[in-house]
Amino acid sequence: MKKTAFTAVSIAVSIFASNAQPVIRVNQMGYLEDDLKTAVVMMPETIENLSANKFRVTTLDGKHTYNVDSIKITEAWEPMAMSARVYFSSITTPGEYKLIGLGAESPRIKIGNDVYAGAQEIPLYYMRQQRCGYNPSLGDSCHTHDGILVLSGEKDGTYIDVVGGWHDASDYLQYLTTSANAVYQMLFAYQQSPDVWQDNFNASGLKGSNGIPDILDEARWGLEWMVKMNPSDTLFLNQIADDRDHRMAVLPADDLVDYSWGEGKQRPVYPCAGYPYGLMGNLNDSKGLASSVGKFSSSFALGARIFKDIDPTFASGLKRRSSNAYNVARANPGACQTAPCTSPYYYEEDNWVDDMELAAINQYISTGEHRYLSEAVDYGRQEPITPWMGADSAHHYQWYPFVNIGHAMLALHGNDNTRKEFLRNMRSGLQRVAERAGDNAFRNGIPFIWCSNNLTVAFVTQAMIYREITDDNSFLEIETAMRDWLFGVNPWGKCMIVGLPEDGDYPRDPHSALTNLNQIQVTGGIVDGPVYTGIFNSLRGVHLRNDDKYAPYQNNVVVYHDDYSDYSTNEPTMDGTASTTYFLGRLASKAK
Numbered sequence: 001m002k003k004t005a006f007t008a009v010s011i012a013v014s015i016f017a018s019n020a021q022p023v024i025r026v027n028q029m030g031y032l033e034d035d036l037k038t039a040v041v042m043m044p045e046t047i048e049n050l051s052a053n054k055f056r057v058t059t060l061d062g063k064h065t066y067n068v069d070s071i072k073i074t075e076a077w078e079p080m081a082m083s084a085r086v087y088f089s090s091i092t093t094p095g096e097y098k099l100i101g102l103g104a105e106s107p108r109i110k111i112g113n114d115v116y117a118g119a120q121e122i123p124l125y126y127m128r129q130q131r132c133g134y135n136p137s138l139g140d141s142c143h144t145h146d147g148i149l150v151l152s153g154e155k156d157g158t159y160i161d162v163v164g165g166w167h168d169a170s171d172y173l174q175y176l177t178t179s180a181n182a183v184y185q186m187l188f189a190y191q192q193s194p195d196v197w198q199d200n201f202n203a204s205g206l207k208g209s210n211g212i213p214d215i216l217d218e219a220r221w222g223l224e225w226m227v228k229m230n231p232s233d234t235l236f237l238n239q240i241a242d243d244r245d246h247r248m249a250v251l252p253a254d255d256l257v258d259y260s261w262g263e264g265k266q267r268p269v270y271p272c273a274g275y276p277y278g279l280m281g282n283l284n285d286s287k288g289l290a291s292s293v294g295k296f297s298s299s300f301a302l303g304a305r306i307f308k309d310i311d312p313t314f315a316s317g318l319k320r321r322s323s324n325a326y327n328v329a330r331a332n333p334g335a336c337q338t339a340p341c342t343s344p345y346y347y348e349e350d351n352w353v354d355d356m357e358l359a360a361i362n363q364y365i366s367t368g369e370h371r372y373l374s375e376a377v378d379y380g381r382q383e384p385i386t387p388w389m390g391a392d393s394a395h396h397y398q399w400y401p402f403v404n405i406g407h408a409m410l411a412l413h414g415n416d417n418t419r420k421e422f423l424r425n426m427r428s429g430l431q432r433v434a435e436r437a438g439d440n441a442f443r444n445g446i447p448f449i450w451c452s453n454n455l456t457v458a459f460v461t462q463a464m465i466y467r468e469i470t471d472d473n474s475f476l477e478i479e480t481a482m483r484d485w486l487f488g489v490n491p492w493g494k495c496m497i498v499g500l501p502e503d504g505d506y507p508r509d510p511h512s513a514l515t516n517l518n519q520i521q522v523t524g525g526i527v528d529g530p531v532y533t534g535i536f537n538s539l540r541g542v543h544l545r546n547d548d549k550y551a552p553y554q555n556n557v558v559v560y561h562d563d564y565s566d567y568s569t570n571e572p573t574m575d576g577t578a579s580t581t582y583f584l585g586r587l588a589s590k591a592k
Helices: 002-017 119-129 176-192 214-228 243-247 290-306 312-331 353-367 370-382 405-413 416-437 452-470 476-486 513-518 533-538 574-588
Strands: 023-025 038-043 055-059 065-067 070-074 082-087 095-101 109-111 133-135 140-142 237-240 268-271
Touching (some): 038 476, 119 176, 119 214, 119 574, 176 237, 176 574, 214 290, 290 353, 312 353, 353 405, 370 405, 370 416, 405 416, 405 452, 416 452, 416 476, 452 476, 452 574
Antiparallel strands (some): 023 038, 038 082, 055 095, 070 082, 133 140, 237 268
16 A cells, blocks of 8 residues: 555656746745845756856836846756755845746745744644643633553552643644643743743633733643643653544544543553553653653743743742752653553654753753753763754654753853853754755755654754854854745745745645644644655555645655645644744844
């Protein structure tokens, strides 16, 4: 079956490519006035002596025409025969334009410092849709019986109230790993750009101002769930539900999966464990608690600082929990993975020193105690570069959370030598990705593993933080290219965040029960993104239910499909979505 699907795609490519026309890919959100502005043109035939004079930029009404700055011939994206980067940074006047050349015309190009204004709020729509317990987007409640402890020794079978948090993706599992990262990412996004966030919803996620920015309402929703997942100083919980969830694709309130306690009743709650475990024969490879419990600590610490003046009592509790979690994590080194059940799939997180580095530097910032700074440096030196950077592949979520914000915090809060050391580490990671990109037309050095868009967001985050700390523009082109990739400068001309921009070519058929069953757009959700063809062919249940409109641009190495049945490339993820808030917030802050 999988072989047949792959053959069909390959045949479609070979037939369609012979009739293909040149296409121009641009950032459909737009370009800031002082941006490095680049488009990519892909051509089905080789053109001799291709030069910049083959292209021009015009206003939409055609009254004004501009020369492009230059072009650069690059490696072709197969099955297209030729590719080039077209530069037009000299056009800085705000307005709407189009790029024309070789008989092709780009989508509308918007230029202005306000092109990202308001975009920072869009991911929060998806986060509210993902809420578990009371879901304001659906006006209904779900999973209100959670849950029953499993694999917890003498506590097995005990009921514990863990209602809340977010569903992880288009299924309804919930993971501490991804949720804690989502909390930290949103808190960090607010901290770095505090003035851009709006207040249009209340704490319940319903329309109406409550005097608190919506991003903090959402982060608090996650923090309150994390408090439930840490019911005592010695018990930290890691996961709610398991892959038995996948037996039905329904709206959250209609989830009637029976985990042996009745249809739609309690779901299993797994503890953080420092050893391999699973309920039905498939085991993970956990070796410690530090990755998960370290995430508890850093999110609680940053939450305590941000909510100190908003809700001092809540903040005080978070601070105490953060300190305790740090001590527990430090005493239990190693990675804590999610639990498989009927299938062998789980988040295969192997690294943990990055989580401890971030936890330690947050303890230092919160307390001023220098031992924490020293411990953060020690942890940071054990993983100077996040291992996926420069690599061709990795296991699923192996090097999570993909970006090490602890390095940046050490650069900002350490002494001169520490600053130089960890900025050098950040630079080395960026350099490895840039070298892997080589002469790629899209400047993409990201490995096309499952959730490649999450890695792309992580790269943009690291590059942006590094540039803003150092004023070093060495990676400006690849940073901008990876940002542009998310908004249409990719082989498929696809914007990867649902609803951004509103008139863009974003996913219309994502792997989501909300969209599939009720035509509810999952606005703000970033989809997994392109994967190696081998991954697409190997995952259970992945196929296409519709004709592939992007067939001319698929090849035998990498594919993307805007198709409900391809959960490998077109499923929105909660943590990836939360991670977009930092860079969208920074871009929105450029608006006048």
